[in-house]
Amino acid sequence: xxxxxxxxxxxxxxFCIMPIIETLNGVFLGHHVSDVYRILMxxxxxxxxxxxxxxxxxxxxxxxxxxxxxxTIAVLQMLVIYHxxxxxxxxxxxxxxxxxxxxxxxxxxxANLLGLISQKDIKVYLTIISFLYALMMFIxxxxxxxLATYDVQGSGLLSAKEGIGFKGYFVEVNSLSAILMGxxxxxxxxxxxxxxxxxxxxxxxxxxxxxxxxxxxxxxATKTGMIFGIVYPTxxxxxxxxxxxxxxxxxxxxxxxxxxxxxxxxxxxxxxxSNSVNGLVSRGMYFYQQMDGNIVQFITSNRSNFVRxxxxxxxxxxxxxxxxxxxxxxxxxxxxxxxxxxxxxxxxFDFYFSYGLIGCLVYINYFKESFKNFWNRSKDxxxxxxxxxxVYSMFGGHVFVNAMSSSILAIAYAYFVIDDSKGKEALE
Numbered sequence: 001x002x003x004x005x006x007x008x009x010x011x012x013x014x015f016c017i018m019p020i021i022e023t024l025n026g027v028f029l030g031h032h033v034s035d036v037y038r039i040l041m042x043x044x045x046x047x048x049x050x051x052x053x054x055x056x057x058x059x060x061x062x063x064x065x066x067x068x069x070x071x072t073i074a075v076l077q078m079l080v081i082y083h084x085x086x087x088x089x090x091x092x093x094x095x096x097x098x099x100x101x102x103x104x105x106x107x108x109x110x111a112n113l114l115g116l117i118s119q120k121d122i123k124v125y126l127t128i129i130s131f132l133y134a135l136m137m138f139i140x141x142x143x144x145x146x147l148a149t150y151d152v153q154g155s156g157l158l159s160a161k162e163g164i165g166f167k168g169y170f171v172e173v174n175s176l177s178a179i180l181m182g183x184x185x186x187x188x189x190x191x192x193x194x195x196x197x198x199x200x201x202x203x204x205x206x207x208x209x210x211x212x213x214x215x216x217x218x219x220x221a222t223k224t225g226m227i228f229g230i231v232y233p234t235x236x237x238x239x240x241x242x243x244x245x246x247x248x249x250x251x252x253x254x255x256x257x258x259x260x261x262x263x264x265x266x267x268x269x270x271x272x273x274s275n276s277v278n279g280l281v282s283r284g285m286y287f288y289q290q291m292d293g294n295i296v297q298f299i300t301s302n303r304s305n306f307v308r309x310x311x312x313x314x315x316x317x318x319x320x321x322x323x324x325x326x327x328x329x330x331x332x333x334x335x336x337x338x339x340x341x342x343x344x345x346x347x348x349f350d351f352y353f354s355y356g357l358i359g360c361l362v363y364i365n366y367f368k369e370s371f372k373n374f375w376n377r378s379k380d381x382x383x384x385x386x387x388x389x390x391v392y393s394m395f396g397g398h399v400f401v402n403a404m405s406s407s408i409l410a411i412a413y414a415y416f417v418i419d420d421s422k423g424k425e426a427l428e
Contacts, residue, residue, distance in 0.1 A: 004052045008116045011048065011107065014041050015125055015407070019132040022404055023140075026147065026169030038100070038403060045107045053114055063106040066366050067099055073355055077329050080322055087329055094330035094354075097403045101410045102366060108414030122382065122415045123190075127209065129408070130183045134212035137168045137219060149173050149220050165221030174345070175402035177225045180217040182389040182408065184229070187213060188236045189381035195254075196245040211261065224396055303395070306344040310353050327356035330401065345397030373416040386412040 014037075025034040049060045074095060078088040111117040140146035141160075147170075148163025160166045170176045187210040194202040218229045237258065241251050314323050330343065330350070344350050352360055364371070374383060389409065393399035400406060 004048075004114060004116060007044065007048050007052060008111050011041075011044055012121070012125060014044065015104075015411070016128045016132065018404065018407060019129060019136045022171075023136040023169045026171050029171070034403065042100075042103065045103055049106060049110060052110070057110050057113060059109045060106050062366065063102050066102050066362055069362055070095055070099070070355065070359065073326050073359055074329055076326055081317075081319055081328055091329035091354075094401050097401055097406055100403055101400070101406045101413065104407060104410035105367070105370075105413050108410070109417060112414075112418045117418065119382075119415055119418050122411060122418065125411060126183065126186055126382070126385075127190075127206070130187055130209050130213055133180065133183065134209065134216045136170070137166075137216040138212070140168050141166060141219065145169075147171075149222060166219040168216075170404075172398060172402050172404065173220060173222065174396050174398035175405040177217070177220055177222050178389050178392045178396060178399045178405050179408055180213055180220070181225065181228050181232075181392055182385040182412075184210065184213045184217060184232060185388045186381045186385040188232065189384050192236060192240055192243075193381065195240055195250060196243065198247070198250065207257075224392065303344050303346050303397075306342050307346065307349050309342060310344060310349070314353070323353070323356060325356045325358050327352065327354045327359055330354045343397070346395060347393035347397050347400045350397060351400060367413050370413040370416040377416070382412055382415045 018037075021034055021037045025031075025037075050056055074088055074091055077091075078085060082088070108117060108122075144161070146160045146166055146168050148158045148160045149165025149167045150163055165173075167173050167176055187206050190206045191203060191210055194206060214229055214233060217225045237254065240246055240254055314320060317323060344353070351363070355362075374386065377383070386409075389399055389405065389412070398405070399409070
């Protein structure tokens with residue numbers, strides 16, 4: 001059991017340092033830092049699943065069955081639609097990122113049954129990860145380095161000094177936005193819960209992290225991130241001020257704190273955010289005009305057209321029923337006459353076009369216990385974090401298929417199947 005505890009500790013550390021690894025991956029782009037990290041993660045997790053405590057749970061075999069199912073779907077797509085190994089090999093990387101959610105979930109599931117992890121541990125992981133994401137944004141920002149969120153080159157690797165917005169050294173901005181928004185909600189709900197019980201220490205710690213993650217989100221200058229970064233904190237403040245469980249003294253302190261933060265932030269943060277907002281508005285107006293004032297296209301950043309085009313290509317492909325049930329993979333090639341697949345950047349549609357109805361049902365079935373418990377339990381900070389990431393995935397995409405965000409999703413899914421009483425029984 002001591003060895004199992006050490007492995008859980010090591011895996012926990014590996015989970016928590018993910019923001020640092022992703023930053024190093026951006027700094028040393030092309031050196032596959034994150035790939036090496038995830039190979040190590042996968043190796044240690046598989047070692048835990050098949051070696052620890054000399055027991056392998058049925059859930060682990062279910063995970064293997066799911067992995068084989070998606071791999072079989074990818075092979076069938078190669079044989080039936082593309083008649084080439086190029087799309088299959090291209091799709092393996094995307095598929096491997098999605099599979100991280102299944103693998104990591106299996107790890108948490110077994111760790112809970114062995115009594116080695118609790119819901120409190122999950123919240124500690126998320127708190128540490130929040131701190132490190134904010135830190136990995138602030139360090140390059142204060143050093144005057146980092147990458148721009150938007151750039152004219154379209155490479156996503158333009159210096160922050162030359163483009164619009166700031167994303168540290170994180171390469172994928174959509175997944176970064178999804179994670180920051182999810183963690184912002186997690187921390188905000190934690191702060192509110194501690195305000196209700198007047199836990200000063202945790203209010204200060206989580207409040208500080210909330211502010212740090214909020215600034216990080218606003219610095220990205222994404223359209224959704226900017227709106228969410230204004231609306232959610234405002235909503236949270238209003239909730240705290242009208243909640244009858246919050247004392248009048250605490251409400252006064254909240255208002256004073258907000259005023260102090262605004263005064264302190266004005267000379268340093270506000271000018272940068274103002275420039276980001278101006279750049280975002282200019283860019284938004286340009287694209288709004290390019291879309292002839294179509295509000296649906298503008299709100300979805302033209303993704304609605306991608307969905308329509310994919311459906312049309314699916315109907316005209318001659319393989320409608322196959323694609324409907326088994327998809328075409330994440331391989332994107334508008335020039336491919338067999339299936340001019342384009343990524344819609346709306347995860348629900350992308351998952352359907354990639355792995356069909358069967359792939360969607362397999363995903364839902366694997367996490368059904370999490371979804372069921374989420375629905376039946378009273379909602380807390382992790383619940384609303386998961387909701388936030390799911391909603392964002394429908395409009396921003398790159399949540400299910402990105403390694404960073406799929407790892408965070410696995411942690412959130414696991415939270416809803418962890419039962420501390422099961423762990424205690426397993427230890428007895």
